[in-house]
Amino acid sequence: MIRIAIVGLGKIARDQHLPALAANPDYELVAVASRNAQLDDVAHYPSLSALLEDGSAIDAVSLCAPAAVRYEQAREALAAGKHVMLEKPPGATLSEVDALARQAEAAGLSLFATWHSRYAQGVQPAREWLEAKRIQAVRIEWKEDVRVWHPGQAWIWEPGGMGVFDPGINALSIVTAILPRPFFLKEATLQVPGNCQTPVAAQLAFVDSAGVPIAADFDFLQTGPQTWDIHVDTDAGRLTLSKGGSELYLDGQLTHQGPDREYAGLYARFAELVAQNRSDVDVAPLRHVADAFLYGRRETVAEFHE
Ligand code: NAP
Numbered sequence: 001m002i003r004i005a006i007v008g009l010g011k012i013a014r015d016q017h018l019p020a021l022a023a024n025p026d027y028e029l030v031a032v033a034s035r036n037a038q039l040d041d042v043a044h045y046p047s048l049s050a051l052l053e054d055g056s057a058i059d060a061v062s063l064c065a066p067a068a069v070r071y072e073q074a075r076e077a078l079a080a081g082k083h084v085m086l087e088k089p090p091g092a093t094l095s096e097v098d099a100l101a102r103q104a105e106a107a108g109l110s111l112f113a114t115w116h117s118r119y120a121q122g123v124q125p126a127r128e129w130l131e132a133k134r135i136q137a138v139r140i141e142w143k144e145d146v147r148v149w150h151p152g153q154a155w156i157w158e159p160g161g162m163g164v165f166d167p168g169i170n171a172l173s174i175v176t177a178i179l180p181r182p183f184f185l186k187e188a189t190l191q192v193p194g195n196c197q198t199p200v201a202a203q204l205a206f207v208d209s210a211g212v213p214i215a216a217d218f219d220f221l222q223t224g225p226q227t228w229d230i231h232v233d234t235d236a237g238r239l240t241l242s243k244g245g246s247e248l249y250l251d252g253q254l255t256h257q258g259p260d261r262e263y264a265g266l267y268a269r270f271a272e273l274v275a276q277n278r279s280d281v282d283v284a285p286l287r288h289v290a291d292a293f294l295y296g297r298r299e300t301v302a303e304f305h306e
Contacts, residue, residue, distance in 0.1 A: 002027050002083075002274055003058045007048050007073055008065030009034035011153075012087060016116070017064055020263035026271040031056055048073050052080045060110075060274060063087060066153075068160035071096035074111070078103045083110040085270045089169055089286050090114075092160035101281045111279040112270045115173035119265030120245030121258040126232075127178040129250065133234035138179065138214040141229045142171040143222035146200070147306065156198065157304065163198025165289045167228075168218040172285040174230060174245050175214065183208035185288065188296030193304040200304055204292055 004021065006013050009032050018039075021027045031043040033051040038044040045051035048061065060083035063073050070091050074084050078100065090113035091097040097113065104111035117123070144167055146156070155161045162169065175183075183206045190199040200221060206214040228244040237251040248256040273280055 001025075002060050002271060003030045004028070004060045004062055005031035005033055005048075005051055005056070005058050007033045007051075007061050007063050007077075008069075009037035009039065010064065013062075013064040016263040017062055020267045021062075023264065024267050024271070027267065030058055033061075048076055052076060052082075059083060060085065060270070062270075066155040066161065067092045068155065068158065071100065074100050075103065078107055078109055078111070081107070081109065083112075083270075083274050085112045085266070086114060088113075088115055088173065089162065089166075089289070090281065090283065091286070094283055094286060094290055097281065097283050097286065101279060104279050104281075108277055109279075110270070110273040110277060111281055112266075112273050113281040113283070114266045114270075115170075115177075115282070115285060116262040116266055117170040117173050117245050118177045119262040119269075120174070120241075121261065122241045122248030122256045123174055123177060123245045125256050126239055126241055126245075126248055129239060129248075130178055130232060130234070131180065133236050133239075135179070135208075135212050136233045136235065137212065138175065138233075139231045140171045140175065140214070140216035140218075141227045141231075142168050142216070143219040143227040145223050145226065146220040146304075148226075152306065157193070157196035159197050161198050162289060163192070163196065164200055164202055164218045164220040165198070165292070167220070168202065168216070169285045169289055170244065171216065171218075171228070171230060172288045174241065176282075176284040176288070178230075178232075178241075179208065179214075181208045181210055181212075183212075183214050185291045185295055188292045189299060190292065190296040191299050191301045193302060194300050195303040195305075199298075200301065202292060202296070204296075206288075 204216040240249040
């Protein structure tokens with residue numbers, strides 16, 4: 001039994017973490033640390049520091065606040081001897097995630113940088129199907145309405161909030177898991193609203209080590225039907241992961257779908273890591289986002305208002 005505390009009780013904690021914890025007998029939710037929100041029948045603290053100072057009997061924390069505060073919270077929890085699960089993205093910078101991985105290793109604690117989309121139903125079978133195919137081209141379309149999915153989340157437009165890369169990094173977490181070769185950025189354009197620090201749209205052109213082109217189109221202003229699709233053209237036909245990876249199509253035929261088990265999968269994996277005192281920290285998706293910010297052209301576009 002892992003005694004765990006949720007830190008940052010907001011949208012994703014309520015939508016996904018609480019139900020996943022409630023359904024998993026390996027965990028007991030013993031505390032919530034959140035400045036403004038609390039849960040009936042669970043000990044509440046206004047901050048992680050207050051929780052740790054109180055000496056509560058917890059084994060692990062699950063950090064669900066925005067990435068800008070991830071490092072400080074994770075550093076503090078590891079220093080107090082707690083295992084740490086990080087929401088995506090694992091940090092605001094690559095260097096701070098590296099520092100956390102070293103800290104966890106030195107302390108013999110588990111650090112898990114989660115990528116929930118990798119646990120979508122179609123992702124593992126897609127990876128297996130692609131293993132023996134010759135890949136010709138990859139196209140990612142990740143287009144959603146920020147006003148629907150992130151209402152009032154001002155942090156998304158601040159440094160570290162990533163803008164359209166907040167959802168876009170989910171697509172990158174899938175392609176870095178299913179494609180057999182490393183790939184890297186050749187060109188990117190980032191559209192940044194005049195009153196924001198992060199992009200509202202982005203077009204990315206990558207190439208893999210065998211020269212295969214990988215194009216990504218991210219948009220945060222898509223109204224109507226929402227699009228979270230990845231198309232992979234191969235010598236054996238087209239593979240499509242749709243609806244964020246939850247549906248897999250081979251040449252237009254649906255072959256895999258099922259109930260949403262992404263966060264159930266994450267908590268099962270974290271329990272495994274804690275039991276074995278191991279960490280799982282893959283920064284590949286965050287590195288691609290960092291490259292886009294490093295190498296992309298910026299265009300200033302119309303201001304964004306809720
Ligand atoms: P959110 O609801 O805006 O934030 C979560 C909670 O974090 C807030 O309710 C707030 O609780 C706390 N928080 C916010 N800013 C803080 C700060 N500066 N210092 C300390 N605590 C702070 O955001 P969210 O949608 O849950 O997203 C949180 C993380 O989960 C992000 O990294 C996001 O990328 C990831 N994620 C989100 C989704 C989604 O669909 N929303 C899906 C997957 C992953 P208090 O005010 O009570 O402290």
